[in-house]
Amino acid sequence: MPTAHLTAGFLPLLDSVLLVLAREKGIAEAQGLDLHLVRETSWANIRDRAAIGHFDIAQMLAPMPLAASLGLTPIATPMIAPVVLGLGNNAITVSADLWTAMADQGAPGDLAAGPAGAALARVVAAGRKLRFGVVHQTSSHNYELRYWLAASGIMPDRDIEIVVLPPPLLPDALGAGGIDGYCVGEPWNSIGVATKGAQIATVKASIWQSSPDKVIGMRATWAEENPELVSAMVRAIYLAGIWCADPANHAEAARIMAAPAYLNADEAIVARALTGMLDIGGGTVRHVPDYFIPHASAANFPWKSHALWYYSQMVRWGEVSASPAHAEIAAACFRSDLYRMALAPLGAAVPASDYKTDGTRQTAGPIAAHDGSLTMGPDLFFDGRVYDPDALDAYIASQRQP
Amino acid sequence: MPSPDLSILIIDENRIRASIIEDGLREAGYGRVAVIHDVNEVARTIQATMPDVVFIDLENPKRDTLEHFFSLSRAIQRPIAMFVDRSDGAMIEKAVEAGVSAYVVDGLKKERVKPILDMAISRFNAFSRLTRELEQARSELEDRKIIEQAKGILMKTRGLAEAEAYALLRSTAMNQNRRLVDIAQSLVTAADLLGP
Numbered sequence: 001m002p003t004a005h006l007t008a009g010f011l012p013l014l015d016s017v018l019l020v021l022a023r024e025k026g027i028a029e030a031q032g033l034d035l036h037l038v039r040e041t042s043w044a045n046i047r048d049r050a051a052i053g054h055f056d057i058a059q060m061l062a063p064m065p066l067a068a069s070l071g072l073t074p075i076a077t078p079m080i081a082p083v084v085l086g087l088g089n090n091a092i093t094v095s096a097d098l099w100t101a102m103a104d105q106g107a108p109g110d111l112a113a114g115p116a117g118a119a120l121a122r123v124v125a126a127g128r129k130l131r132f133g134v135v136h137q138t139s140s141h142n143y144e145l146r147y148w149l150a151a152s153g154i155m156p157d158r159d160i161e162i163v164v165l166p167p168p169l170l171p172d173a174l175g176a177g178g179i180d181g182y183c184v185g186e187p188w189n190s191i192g193v194a195t196k197g198a199q200i201a202t203v204k205a206s207i208w209q210s211s212p213d214k215v216i217g218m219r220a221t222w223a224e225e226n227p228e229l230v231s232a233m234v235r236a237i238y239l240a241g242i243w244c245a246d247p248a249n250h251a252e253a254a255r256i257m258a259a260p261a262y263l264n265a266d267e268a269i270v271a272r273a274l275t276g277m278l279d280i281g282g283g284t285v286r287h288v289p290d291y292f293i294p295h296a297s298a299a300n301f302p303w304k305s306h307a308l309w310y311y312s313q314m315v316r317w318g319e320v321s322a323s324p325a326h327a328e329i330a331a332a333c334f335r336s337d338l339y340r341m342a343l344a345p346l347g348a349a350v351p352a353s354d355y356k357t358d359g360t361r362q363t364a365g366p367i368a369a370h371d372g373s374l375t376m377g378p379d380l381f382f383d384g385r386v387y388d389p390d391a392l393d394a395y396i397a398s399q400r401q402p
Numbered sequence: 403m404p405s406p407d408l409s410i411l412i413i414d415e416n417r418i419r420a421s422i423i424e425d426g427l428r429e430a431g432y433g434r435v436a437v438i439h440d441v442n443e444v445a446r447t448i449q450a451t452m453p454d455v456v457f458i459d460l461e462n463p464k465r466d467t468l469e470h471f472f473s474l475s476r477a478i479q480r481p482i483a484m485f486v487d488r489s490d491g492a493m494i495e496k497a498v499e500a501g502v503s504a505y506v507v508d509g510l511k512k513e514r515v516k517p518i519l520d521m522a523i524s525r526f527n528a529f530s531r532l533t534r535e536l537e538q539a540r541s542e543l544e545d546r547k548i549i550e551q552a553k554g555i556l557m558k559t560r561g562l563a564e565a566e567a568y569a570l571l572r573s574t575a576m577n578q579n580r581r582l583v584d585i586a587q588s589l590v591t592a593a594d595l596l597g598p
């Protein structure tokens with residue numbers, strides 16, 4: 001097979017791991033791709049350089065292709081996502097000082113989103129002005145943090161200020177007292193714990209189980225012109241996910257990711273998210289087996305219902321107006337059809353539906369699949385709410401600001 | 403036609419590049435140019451200078467921070483969006499290639515902003531060229547030093563004249579299909595290891 005050159009942008013975050021492994025383990029090459037990785041300094045650069053074609057593809061925050069397609073970005077180029085880079089990986093980390101206040105208000109320190117949020121709400125109610133950092137406005141982090149705060153009785157923007165900072169600068173900002181907490185992907189939570197005495201208060205896996213975070217995004221026109229490259233790339237990410245999910249490979253994956261060209265971080269810290277063995281602060285280690293899911297639970301499948309969930313949150317926080325046309329554009333960004341087409345030659349099991357309800361599955365179980373069987377992990381929201389994409393308007397209405 | 407009344411803000415951690423752009427704009431007749439090196443100062447500066455156009459270098463990791471700040475309408479009196487016109491794809495591409503991003507207040511006419519963007523883009527490109535040339539000159543100088551050292555070693559240990567020493571290095575490099583400076587470096591390293 002002739003090799004095709006493919007340039008991909010990424011940010012130094014653990015969930016660039018499947019892109020990195022696709023290159024470093026020769027997985028992309030086996031699919032006929034000469035994959036070049038370019039590390040960027042901001043999500044804004046990823047967005048702009050992907051939009052003007054400096055990058056063929058890029059690691060993106062899941063809502064980014066939606067924002068581009070809905071015309072919310074400066075270069076309004078329609079973008080699509082045919083594959084997801086994994087589930088989970090984010091956490092909410094707070095300063096030592098704020099953690100002391102939360103613990104005084106009853107936070108148990110077990111990473112459960114409910115009690116941690118309730119304790120934070122009591123700290124806020126006592127009159128403390130807090131500032132939290134997220135990595136980008138249209139990011140899973142922003143929506144997760146806001147979901148957690150709102151469901152805990154804290155109104156974002158009114159009761160708590162939310163600012164934007166790039167991932168690598170968050171631990172320092174916390175240490176310097178500029179922010180009291182942040183929501184970010186690994187390794188930046190663990191680095192905050194290791195270098196700034198911070199505490200991981202809760203994790204994405206507790207706020208919304210088995211939820212997506214990063215995707216591979218690309219211009220819709222480029223994908224149309226290069227269907228074989230898109231398929232090869234989706235296969236490479238899927239196969240990298242299988243390799244990464246094998247516990248026997250965690251140490252090697254951590255070593256590869258820790259290198260200066262990628263995360264440029266301590267190998268032992270990088271390993272925490274891969275193994276789910278998190279030091280949540282003060283040397284207390286907790287095992288969060290679903291902290292980052294690179295393969296299981298159809299982790300790489302771009303559910304259209306998940307695109308619509310992000311859309312619902314964009315509406316909720318006033319970034320886009322609710323309309324059937326907008327919902328249609330949002331759902332069309334996640335290309336489950338391209339995913340299925342790409343995996344067909346592998347004979348891999350793929351979900352039969354493009355939509356699923358989240359918030360009802362309490363334990364792992366099977367879903368309808370083609371070419372085999374698929375087991376999905378639990379998908380509960382911490383506040384017990386159910387998200388049914390067939391009742392999208394009602395879901396949006398129920399979250400409307402008072 | 404320049405619009406000297408427009409207020410321009412440059413955000414660049416690279417002080418030399420920032421002053422090159424500032425000089426260019428001032429020479430072109432723009433009198434209201436402010437420069438900051440840290441995005442954290444942006445709130446204060448925006449209130450003080452009310453910029454119509456804001457530049458930030460793409461290496462700056464705080465672009466996301468800046469954009470979020472612009473999106474908070476209460477923070478500034480006039481909305482600021484990226485670039486002058488979404489339809490002007492070529493201009494955006496030129497800017498990103500040069501390594502700069504521009505934000506412009508809402509409602510400003512394209513023809514008023516274009517000369518400012520052109521100036522910033524050309525100065526960014528000029529700065530990159532300068533940096534490249536400087537880097538090249540520096541490495542050439544380093545190379546020459548190593549070759550001089552290697553020549554000296556050959557002249558001393560083998561009693562060669564300077565021209566002969568150079569010819570020997572050159573023919574060795576050609577025979578081994580390697581660069582002259584690499585052969586010279588090997589020789590210098592070997593001589594260091596073997597001692598005086």
